[in-house]
Amino acid sequence: MSWFSDCLAQGMDTFIDATGESVTLSRASNTTSVTAVVVTSSDDVTDGKVSATNYWDREWLVKKTDYKIDGTVVEPQSADRITDSNGDVWEMMLRGRRPDVVPHAGGYAWIVRTKRIVSG
Numbered sequence: 001m002s003w004f005s006d007c008l009a010q011g012m013d014t015f016i017d018a019t020g021e022s023v024t025l026s027r028a029s030n031t032t033s034v035t036a037v038v039v040t041s042s043d044d045v046t047d048g049k050v051s052a053t054n055y056w057d058r059e060w061l062v063k064k065t066d067y068k069i070d071g072t073v074v075e076p077q078s079a080d081r082i083t084d085s086n087g088d089v090w091e092m093m094l095r096g097r098r099p100d101v102v103p104h105a106g107g108y109a110w111i112v113r114t115k116r117i118v119s120g
Helices: 003-019
Strands: 021-027 030-043 056-063 081-083 089-092 100-104 107-118
Touching (some): 081 107
Antiparallel strands (some): 021 030, 021 081, 030 056, 081 089, 089 107, 100 107
């Protein structure tokens, strides 16, 4: 890596640690606590108005080394869930492809796309 890439990676690591929130990651009955950062969030708009279902999409940034199920580092899968500090439950929407990754000082982080399925 170049010095510039190293600086960007270090900045990403600091960003995740400083702005992340503690969330619960779950797959079936296995859960773990991880730090995740909301990178985008939006509502579903129909005919220029917010839909009655208040449907939300959200992208999260999670360090690859922290993405564990039953103590083992795994790749995100459809139907994995994140429960945030407000009690909202978000389900992965991978659409048959791998999530994007970004570098940080400790390695890489997943950018996982989710939809809200339970409003806390």
